[in-house]
Amino acid sequence: xxxxxxxxxxxxxxxxxxxxxxxxxxxxxxxxxxxxxxxxxxxxxxxxxxxxxxxxxxxxxxxxxxxxxxxxxxxxxxxxxxxxxxxxxxxxxxxxxxxxxxxxxxxxxxxxxxxxxxxxxxxxxxxxxxxxxxxxxxx
Numbered sequence: 001x002x003x004x005x006x007x008x009x010x011x012x013x014x015x016x017x018x019x020x021x022x023x024x025x026x027x028x029x030x031x032x033x034x035x036x037x038x039x040x041x042x043x044x045x046x047x048x049x050x051x052x053x054x055x056x057x058x059x060x061x062x063x064x065x066x067x068x069x070x071x072x073x074x075x076x077x078x079x080x081x082x083x084x085x086x087x088x089x090x091x092x093x094x095x096x097x098x099x100x101x102x103x104x105x106x107x108x109x110x111x112x113x114x115x116x117x118x119x120x121x122x123x124x125x126x127x128x129x130x131x132x133x134x135x136x137x138x139x
Contacts, residue, residue, distance in 0.1 A: 001025070001028055001029045001032070002025050002026075002029065002032060002103040002104045003029060003031050003032050003033065003103055004032075004033060004035075004100070004101065004102045004103045004104075005022050005025055005026055005032060005033065005034045005035070005102065005103065005104055005106065006034075006035050006037055006093075006096070006097050006100075006102040006104070006105045006106070007019055007022040007034055007035065007036045007037065007069075007105075007106050007107075008037050008039070008089075008093045008105060008106070008107040008108075008123075008127065009036050009037065009038055009066060009069055009108075010038060010039075010065070010089075010108075011038075011065035011066065011068075011069075012108055012110065013108075014108025014109050014110045014138065014139065015069070015107070015108040016068060016069060016108075017108060017138045017139070018106040018107055018108045018136070018138040019036070019069040019072060019073070019106075020072070021106055021136060021138050022034050022106045023072060023073060023076045023078055025104070025106075026076075026078040026079070026080075027076060027077075027078060032078065032079065033078075033079040033080065033081070034073065034078055034079065034080040034081075035080070035081055035082075035083055035100075035102075036066055036069055036070070036073070036080060036081070036082045036083070037083050037084075037085065037093060037096060038065065038066055038082065038083070038084045038085075039084075039085055039086070039087055039088075039089040039092045039093060040084060040085070040086050040087075041086075041087070041088060041089055063082065063084075066082050070082060083096075089123045090123045090126030090127055090130075091126070091130075093105070093107070093123070093127050093131075094126070094127055094130040094131050097127075097131050097132070097133060098131065098132045098133075101133075102133050103133055103134075104133055104134045104135070104136060105127060105131055105133060105134070105135045105136070106135075106136045106138060107123070107124045107127055107135065107136070107137055107138070108124065108137075108138055108139075109122070109124055109137050109138060109139045110122070110124075124137045
């Protein structure tokens with residue numbers, strides 16, 4: 001089964017549902033590990049810095065977005081870690097997944113930024129097209 005599971009998350013309801021599925025997959029294998037990946041895009045990064053110059057506070061707020069997912073992962077007893085990277089979400093998720101040889105990627109069908117999805121195409125679609133491993137898109 002799956003050992004290296006990548007969960008692309010942004011704090012949205014869809015990413016939480018993807019997290020539930022990732023945890024379900026991980027529970028079936030004691031060797032499994034879930035990496036919860038949050039990609040900070042340039043607009044988010046810029047607005048975070050404009051609102052608060054303290055990088056420690058910015059990092060804490062970013063981790064807070066993953067709080068609900070982390071709580072469920074911790075309570076389920078699975079191996080997990082949270083990674084925060086910077087870049088354009090679609091290509092960054094694909095590059096991270098391909099570079100680290102994940103067995104599967106789980107991603108919500110919609111994220112927090114509906115306008116970006118409408119204008120640029122959905123992040124989940126970009127990931128599904130370009131990843132070198134299976135991608136599970138969760139509604």
